[in-house]
Amino acid sequence: xxxxxxxxxxxxxxxxxxxxxxxxxxxxxxxxxxxxxxxxxxxxxxxxxxxxxxxxxxxxxxxxxxxxxxxxxxxxxxxxxxxxxxxxxxxxxxxxxxxxxxxxxxxxxxxxxxxxxxxxxxxxxxxxxxxxxxxxxxxxxxxxxxxxxxxxxxxxxxxxxxxxxxxxxxxxxxxxxxxxxxxxxxxxxxxxxxxxxxxxxxxxxxxxxxxxxxxxxxxxxxxxxxxxxxxxxxxxxxxxxxxxxxxxxxxxxxxxxxxxxxxxxxxxxxxxxxxxxxxxxxxxxxxxxxxxxxxxxxxxxxxxxxxxxxxxxxxxxxxxxxxxxxxxxxxxxxxxxxxxxxxxxxxxxxxxxxxxxxxxxxxxxxxxxxxxxxxxxxxx
Amino acid sequence: xxxxxxxxxxxxxxxxxxxxxxxxxxxxxxxxxxxxxxxxxxxxxxxxxxxxxxxxxxxxxxxxxxxxxxxxxxxxxxxxxxxxxxxxxxxxxxxxxxxxxxxxxxxxxxxxxxxxxxxxxxxxxxxxxxxxxxxxxxxxxxxxxxxxxxxxxxxxxxxxxxxxxxxxxxxxxxxxxxxxxxxxxxxxxxxxxxxxxxxxxxxxxxxxxxxxxxxxxxxxxxxxxxxxxxxxxxxxxxxxxxxxxxxxxxxxxxxxxxxxxxxxxxxxxxxxxxxxxxxxxxxxxxxxxxxxxxxxxxxxxxxxxxxxxxxxxxxxxxxxxxxxxxxxxxxxxxxxxxxxxxxxxxxxxxxxxxxxxxxxxxxxxxxxxxxxxxxxxxxxxxxxxxxxxx
Numbered sequence: 001x002x003x004x005x006x007x008x009x010x011x012x013x014x015x016x017x018x019x020x021x022x023x024x025x026x027x028x029x030x031x032x033x034x035x036x037x038x039x040x041x042x043x044x045x046x047x048x049x050x051x052x053x054x055x056x057x058x059x060x061x062x063x064x065x066x067x068x069x070x071x072x073x074x075x076x077x078x079x080x081x082x083x084x085x086x087x088x089x090x091x092x093x094x095x096x097x098x099x100x101x102x103x104x105x106x107x108x109x110x111x112x113x114x115x116x117x118x119x120x121x122x123x124x125x126x127x128x129x130x131x132x133x134x135x136x137x138x139x140x141x142x143x144x145x146x147x148x149x150x151x152x153x154x155x156x157x158x159x160x161x162x163x164x165x166x167x168x169x170x171x172x173x174x175x176x177x178x179x180x181x182x183x184x185x186x187x188x189x190x191x192x193x194x195x196x197x198x199x200x201x202x203x204x205x206x207x208x209x210x211x212x213x214x215x216x217x218x219x220x221x222x223x224x225x226x227x228x229x230x231x232x233x234x235x236x237x238x239x240x241x242x243x244x245x246x247x248x249x250x251x252x253x254x255x256x257x258x259x260x261x262x263x264x265x266x267x268x269x270x271x272x273x274x275x276x277x278x279x280x281x282x283x284x285x286x287x288x289x290x291x292x293x294x295x296x297x298x299x300x301x302x303x304x305x306x307x308x309x310x311x312x313x314x315x316x317x318x319x320x321x322x323x324x325x326x327x328x329x330x331x332x333x334x335x336x337x338x339x340x341x342x343x344x345x346x347x348x349x350x351x352x353x354x355x356x357x358x359x360x361x362x363x364x365x366x367x368x369x370x371x372x373x374x375x376x377x378x379x380x
Numbered sequence: 381x382x383x384x385x386x387x388x389x390x391x392x393x394x395x396x397x398x399x400x401x402x403x404x405x406x407x408x409x410x411x412x413x414x415x416x417x418x419x420x421x422x423x424x425x426x427x428x429x430x431x432x433x434x435x436x437x438x439x440x441x442x443x444x445x446x447x448x449x450x451x452x453x454x455x456x457x458x459x460x461x462x463x464x465x466x467x468x469x470x471x472x473x474x475x476x477x478x479x480x481x482x483x484x485x486x487x488x489x490x491x492x493x494x495x496x497x498x499x500x501x502x503x504x505x506x507x508x509x510x511x512x513x514x515x516x517x518x519x520x521x522x523x524x525x526x527x528x529x530x531x532x533x534x535x536x537x538x539x540x541x542x543x544x545x546x547x548x549x550x551x552x553x554x555x556x557x558x559x560x561x562x563x564x565x566x567x568x569x570x571x572x573x574x575x576x577x578x579x580x581x582x583x584x585x586x587x588x589x590x591x592x593x594x595x596x597x598x599x600x601x602x603x604x605x606x607x608x609x610x611x612x613x614x615x616x617x618x619x620x621x622x623x624x625x626x627x628x629x630x631x632x633x634x635x636x637x638x639x640x641x642x643x644x645x646x647x648x649x650x651x652x653x654x655x656x657x658x659x660x661x662x663x664x665x666x667x668x669x670x671x672x673x674x675x676x677x678x679x680x681x682x683x684x685x686x687x688x689x690x691x692x693x694x695x696x697x698x699x700x701x702x703x704x705x706x707x708x709x710x711x712x713x714x715x716x717x718x719x720x721x722x723x724x725x726x727x728x729x730x731x732x733x734x735x736x737x738x739x740x741x742x743x744x745x746x747x748x749x750x751x752x753x754x755x756x757x758x759x760x761x762x763x764x765x766x767x768x769x770x
Contacts, residue, residue: 208524210657213523
């Protein structure tokens with residue numbers, strides 16, 4: 001009883017300190033902006049700390065927080081806007097230019113315009129939930145350094161993807177985490193002259209997991225089913241499919257670059273119905289990002305996952321073990337295989353579908369072997 | 381001799397609006413409204429005598445009779461026989477009950493009511509056309525289903541309960557009726573969420589909450605259809621098909637385009653509170669108990685996984701393109717709601733102010749220092765700062 005009371009009193013003592021701290025932290029941007037403005041009067045400001053990043057500050061000011069009166073929110077937002085703007089147009093402009101490079105005002109204005117559209121919901125999504133603006137400004141910007149600096153992805157044969165119209169990209173799957181799919185998206189968007197977006201067909205597990213499904217939908221991916229695939233192809237999108245699925249991505253390291261079974265060829269049937277070409281795509285380098293030497297089957301079954309990987313670093317090093325190895329990647333797009341020589345009804349001919357599936361699979365497998373022979377080292 | 385139209389579910393807002401619209405049709409002689417209680421809404425078409433006189437058009441509207449009847453009882457057969465009804469518009473399939481009555485009553489009205497009504501229609505020699513207001517919730521909301529549903533698709537798992545299951549059962553009976561009476565033109569209209577200035581649907585109730593609880597990690601895609609478009613589609617479906625179109629069969633009715641729930645909340649200016657799914661279920665229970673809004677499990681599924689339907693059939697076969705897209709319908713709804721806690725205009729104004737204070741791009745600061753704000757503290761020449769940095 002007494003301990004409980006002491007505990008409660010302890011709590012009560014803590015509260016004012018906490019709330020005081022919280023109160024001062026509630027408007028750091030405003031206070032800090034004024035401080036920065038005042039300090040420039042005589043002494044030299046620390047350039048790093050005096051560097052306000054306007055979009056983030058603005059968002060903090062306008063973050064939807066329940067229970068706050070609209071007037072106050074708007075007033076706080078306005079005050080932050082004022083202080084930050086004053087600081088930027090006044091003394092800090094030079095600092096900002098020095099640190100952010102030339103043209104930072106333009107970029108800041110773009111960022112603000114982007115933020116403005118986001119906070120008012122003034123953007124478009126297509127019927128699959130694809131948010132083009134968010135994908136281009138945020139997702140691809142985050143993935144680009146990974147593709148260019150970390151994996152140094154070399155993209156070949158991107159001219160095999162037509163500038164417009166539907167096309168089905170079929171690729172090999174590997175590397176425990178579907179990084180290869182994300183890198184292919186970046187590769188096509190950045191290297192293709194028309195900056196097309198890859199719309200991937202993902203496993204249903206992606207759409208069951210909270211968080212992941214939201215991001216996947218906004219990045220333009222959809223469930224791997226015939227209806228969705230055909231709909232996307234008929235809309236004239238670049239559709240990416242990894243027919244090996246979990247069998248490919250979760251295969252042991254010893255079987256690297258050996259293509260697994262290509263399903264029942266549902267992707268070929270979709271391409272036949274939509275009369276779009278199939279572009280085989282071979283990805284080298286993804287296999288070695290996470291060398292999977294074991295599979296915790298019991299844990300996977302408990303968690304309802306297709307596999308739980310064990311690599312030389314994971315789970316032994318904890319989160320550090322989840323960092324992929326910096327391998328050198330090559331993504332090769334092959335010659336398109338046209339499907340319009342067959343009528344759309346050919347999709348119901350199992351022999352033709354199997355033949356085409358095999359053709360695509362062989363092409364990818366042979367390209368993989370060729371690329372592996374050419375490769376000098378895993379990491380360079 | 382003109383048509384005699386029987387409308388069930390006239391006590392609701394949409395039913396009353398439909399009666400108003402159909403009474404203005406020149407081919408319609410009599411409209412019979414059936415419901416448990418008289419409509420609380422105006423069912424007389426707006427009178428515009430001066431305009432009608434100027435146009436030289438007749439200002440006659442079809443007569444209207446209200447019959448207080450329970451469609452769960454065979455009495456409805458007598459009504460059909462008495463007025464020799466030839467067009468039946470069944471709109472009494474709804475998620476909520478008017479006034480008192482729990483889920484059990486609602487289900488009985490939906491399912492038993494439809495069975496009685498269809499039985500009555502089957503016996504009647506005069507009935508030539510049946511229009512049923514259904515819902516796109518027959519497709520359910522699940523993560524493992526295709527992203528866009530067309531009329532021919534079946535969901536992987538049928539809705540297991542609630543209004544959606546009622547609608548699935550109702551559509552099953554309607555299909556059976558169509559087989560038994562091939563001479564009757566049957567139109568099934570699957571409406572997306574109907575929204576508009578006066579919408580009284582559960583979803584409209586949800587969007588009127590000051591703070592919108594959402595499911596953490598999910599941002600569902602939603603589709604809306606405006607009330608005006610819904611009434612217009614019902615009107616077209618209950619008349620003879622226009623040239624080159626077919627109005628019997630099953631059609632998805634939704635405005636073009638898609639809105640994410642987060643977009644809806646931002647456009648309404650209402651903050652969202654993402655909660656874990658179990659917490660949402662608990663909150664829903666509380667909200668249901670306090671009757672602030674109806675938060676049924678299927679609505680939670682809709683607000684988790686969303687649902688989008690294909691409207692190509694409506695455009696091409698039915699021959700109607702909703703005048704308002706999903707976004708426009710929602711904008712009209714938002715315009716008639718009280719502003720939320722974070723009105724988009726204020727946020728825009730704040731962002732604009734910030735953008736206006738940025739120095740114009742491409743101008744070097746060292747040569748053209750911007751004059752300091754009058755209220756701000758005295759700023760030194762930017763040159764000093766740069767020296768300090770070196």
